[in-house]
Amino acid sequence: MSRKVTITIDDRQLTVPEGEKLLWAALDNGLYIPHLCGFRESERPAAGCRLCFVEVEGHPNPVTACTEPAVEGMVVMTRSPRVDRLVRTAFELIISNHRLDCANCAKNGDCELQRIAKARKLKLKLTRLRQLVKETPVDDSPQSFSYDASRCVLCGRCVWVDHNKAKVGAIGFIRRGISRKVSTFGEVCLTDSRCTQCGECVKVCPVGALTFKEAADK
Amino acid sequence: MSDSALVVEQNYEQLKNLALQKHGEIKEKPYVLVGTATCGRAAGALGVLDTFRNEIDNRQLDVNIIEVGCMGHCYAEPMVIIYKPGFPPLCYGSVDEGKAARLVTDFLIEDDPCFEFAMAALEPNDLFPTFGDYPRGVYEQKVILADCGLIDPENIDDYLACGGYGALAKALAMKPEEVIAEIKDAQLRGRGGAGFPTGIKWETCHDTPGPLKYVICNADEGDPGAFMDRALLESNPHQVLEGLVISACAVGASQGYLYVRAEYPLAITRLHTALEQARAKGLLGESILGSSFSFDIEIFKGSGAFVCGEETALIASIEGHAGIPTHRPPFPAVSGLRGKPTLIDNVKTLSYIPHIVQKGADWFKSIGTPNSPGTAVFALAGKVVGTGLVEVPMGTTLRTLIYDVGDGIKDGKTFKAVQIGGPSGGCLPESALDISIDFDSLREAGAMMGSGGIVVLNEDDCMVEVARFFLEFVQNESCGKCTFCRLGTKQMLDILTDITKGHGRPGDIELLLDLAEDIKTGSLCGLGKTAPNPVLTTINFFRHEYEAHINEGRCPALMCKDLITFHISAEKCSKLCDACVGSCPVEAVYTRPDMLKAIHLDKCVKCDNCLTTCRTLYDAVIKKSPPAAEEGVS
The missing domain is CATH 3.30.70.20 (Alpha-Beta Plaits)
Incomplete structure (x- = not known):
């Protein structure tokens, strides 16, 4: 199981466990690939955010690094015109439905979206697409944290830890298409749900959707 | 021949002879077949059926009345076939209560076959033309639709008497590898839309080791304007069941599912009946036909989400999760339902299986084109005269399909485009009408075989509005999991809506093209990957209409209400x-x-x-x- 294979990412030779997904292989070796939904502990990659595209030699199209297992001799490039274009569009689509207003966000400076923008020189501003954000009330019923659905990027990390780590089952995805969102059963506020306020979900939120209140006060 | 093969053959012959005997008894008397599939019912077939029943009862005539499925001539529903000894079986179209009563008094009691109401005879004769004498009949070649509308879908004996389940008996006597080799050799391609070689899928599933495997029939037909699967399930359910049992036998599965959308209640009822009858005859369940092979089928009602036609979403749905696709690989043939190797085939694909097993790969390859052998089943809809369900050999041109089989455009209007392949397909213009219908040619043209929906559009249809309609459909049906499909199609829909309302902006076309390309490459599943096709093809072939909307605020087809x-x-x-x-x-x-x-x-x-x-x-x-x-x- 722990057989090692040698792969090349961006001209760097790396020795990684066979079958390790490229995303983790790269991140463990200090090579950044944008990602939101990728979650190492999760058994099956969600592959929903569509940000971690890389080029793999022999593949006709860019592939998502979170789903692609490392194979001996694989040659990977984290950047190419095609990859950059896909990442740019995916990023713009995500921020078209994410309430930006970074200055007033508790995650300002520690936000995965800001990190991606910086790494890939993308603007945190909509230029070609339309603003799709709907104003939704912030659920600040829990003592120590609050949930702002208009900043949620639907990566599903919170849902995963809620189900698999905290094993509470307070939140999940509801509805579909453009109406898909993370919510409690019956869309009640968190304190009226079975939420135990353990805060596990807040720790994994890559953006400013789930934030600790003390962070906001800073 | 081994003992078990002999037992299978004996058991099958016994079933068939019994069926032939019963069938013969029915066919001695006059009979009336009323097409009561959903399409017939919508046109009033149940009223016609009641009239026949009442009139025949009142006059105490010795006539059998049998409910059958759909013959494919939607434009002429409700349809009735009447047989009376001494006359060829005659088919009557657009029958209403009045005509039904006349047919009883004039034909069944007297000897006037009412030729004025008749469409065609089913057998060559000296009195009346047959379907084969019309262009539609000339160009059609029916394989899986051949018995639809002619046999009683609720009576397994009808199917057995036509040689049904003979392929199963044959397959049970073969090695699984031989069955798979035959399907591979036939180059049958999946009729669900993508056209993946069926034999290769079977082989992958067969070669994946595991004590438990599943087969699933994908009957989650959801394209707007498509009704091929429904008609097959309602008209000839045993054909699909036989295909599914053979596929299970070939890959070594012990449990099968029929994933049918709940909006098809009649199909579900008829399938339940078919399953019960097949079990009673020993064609399903423990040791089928006396062989060592055991297999049963369960019906799973889907809740009508378009995305559940995607195989990973379909599996999630059966498992009790939300119908949301997951990344492939692993492919279901390796790790599918509950993590077990699972074979998923479309209704039409499975319907071909008994025919291929029975008649051989060479026969199948003799129909159609080298790369897409066999026939194609289409639901012809829209502004065409002869709407309905048609089956033509692959390689037929779109022009033949629309003008000969479909009898041209309604109301003397001008043809503008044909939308083929549903929301994943595209709109092809007049200049593309000579394209031959097969998986590869259509994909090259920017459309897609899809599952077989064809909507004919005329001069009154605005192509921007058509693109907007299909995009609205996929946007509503997107599961919302991946960025490109959830947000990308929404952005495209908003742009298109603005254009149809006269708020288009310069640069919108280029932005649509850019987004479309990225959504195609970047989406997680087939729904998103094909969602931009209607927009791409309409821009490609009808760019001037987009430009008229944006630059002049003019809708050339005079359709967009705001313009x-x-x-x-x-x-x-x-x-x-x-x-x-x-x-x-x-x-x-x-x-x-x-x-x-x-x-x-x-x-x-x-x-x-x-x-x-x-x-x-x-x-x-x-x-x-x-x-x-x-x-x-x-």
């Missing part, structure tokens, strides 16, 4: 007629002092009523685009 106004031409209007005034629901049409009529634009809701009313009278109501000012009002 047209209604007027009455003073030259054509008659002082003596006020039909349009009465037809207007909002009192926008008024009588001028000179007694001619005119329309208050600020009141007009553009409902089309006045235009429709006046068309046959004076044809004085006209639409103008870009919107024009009211005459006489400054």
Whole structure:
């Protein structure tokens, strides 16, 4: 199981466990690939955010690094015109439905979206697409944290830890298409749900959707 | 021949002989077949059925009345077939209660076959032409639709008497590898839309080790305007079941599922009946036909989400999760339902299986084109005369399909485009009509075989609006999991909606093209990967219509409500007629002092009523685009 294979990412030779997904292989070796939904502990990659595209030699199209297992001799490039274009569009689509207003966000400076923008020189501003954000009330019923659905990027990390780590089952995805969102059963506020306020979900939120209140006060 | 193969054959022969005997008894007497599939019912077939029953009961005639499925001639529903010894079986179209009563008195009691109501005879004769004498019959070649509408879907003996389940008996005597080799050799490609070679999928599933495997029949037909699978399930359910049992036998599965959408209640009822009858005959369940192979099928009702036609979403749905696709690989044939190797095939694909096993790969390859052998089943809909379900050899041109099989465009209008392949397909113009219908040619043209929906569009259809309609459909049906499909199609839909409302901006076309390309490459599943096709093909072939909307605020097809106004031409209007005034629901049409009529634009809701009313009278109501000012009002 722990057989090692040698792969090349961006001209760097790396020795990684066979079958390790490229995303983790790269991140463990200090090579950044944008990602939101990728979650190492999760058994099956969600592959929903569509940000971690890389080029793999022999593949006709860019592939998502979170789903692609490392194979001996694989040659990977984290950047190419095609990859950059896909990442740019995916990023713009995500921020078209994410309430930006970074200055007033508790995650300002520690936000995965800001990190991606910086790494890939993308603007945190909509230029070609339309603003799709709907104003939704912030659920600040829990003592120590609050949930702002208009900043949620639907990566599903919170849902995963809620189900698999905290094993509470307070939140999940509801509805579909453009109406898909993370919510409690019956869309009640968190304190009226079975939420135990353990805060596990807040720790994994890559953006400013789930934030600790003390962070906001800073 | 081994002992077990002999037992299978003996058991099968016994079933078949019994069926033939019963079948023969039925066919000795006069009989009436009434097409009561969903399409027939929508046109009033149940009323026709009641009339036949009452009339025949009242007159105490010795006539069998049998409910059958759909013969594919939607334009002529409800359809009835009457057989009386001494006459060829005759098919009657557009039957209503009145005609039904006449047929009983004139044909079944007297000897007048009412040729004035007849469409065609089913057997060659000296009295009346057969379907084969019409262009539709000339170009059609029915394989999986051959028995639809002719056999009783609720009576397994009808299917057995036509040689049904013979392929299963044959397959049970073969090695699984031999069955798979036959399917591979036949080059059967999945009829669900993508056209993946079925044999390779079977082989992968067969070669994946595991004590438990599943087979699933994907009957989650969801394309707007497509009804092929429904008709097959309602008209000949045993054909699908036989295909599914053979597939299970070939890959070594012990449990099968029929994933049927709950919106097909009649199909589900008929499938339940079919399953019970197959079990009673030993064609399903423990040791099928006395062989060592055991297999059973369960019906799973899908809740009608379009995305559940995608195989990973379908599996999630059966497992009790939300119907949301997951990344492939692993492919279901390796790790599918509950992590077990799972074979998923479309209704039509499975329907071909008994025929291929029975008649061989060479027979199948003799039909169609080298890379897409066999036939293609289409649901022909839209502005075409002969709507319905048709089956033509692959390689037939779109022109033949529309003008010969479909008998051309309705109401003498001009053909504009054909939308093929549903929301994943594209719109092809006049210049593409000579493209041959097969998986590869259509993909090259930017459309897609899809599952077989064909919508014919004429001069009155705005291509931007058509693209918007299909995009709205996929946007509503997107599961919302991946960024490109959830947000990308929404962005595209918003742009298209703006264009149809006259708010298009320069650069919109380029932005649509850019987004479309990225959504195609970047989406997680087939729904997103093909969602931009209607937009891409309409921009490719009808760019001038987009430009007219954006640059001139004009809808060339006079369809987009925000870009047209209604007027009455003073030259054509008659002082003596006020039909349009009465037809207007909002009192926008008024009588001028000179007694001619005119329309208050600020009141007009553009409902089309006045235009429709006046068309046959004076044809004085006209639409103008870009919107024009009211005459006489400054």
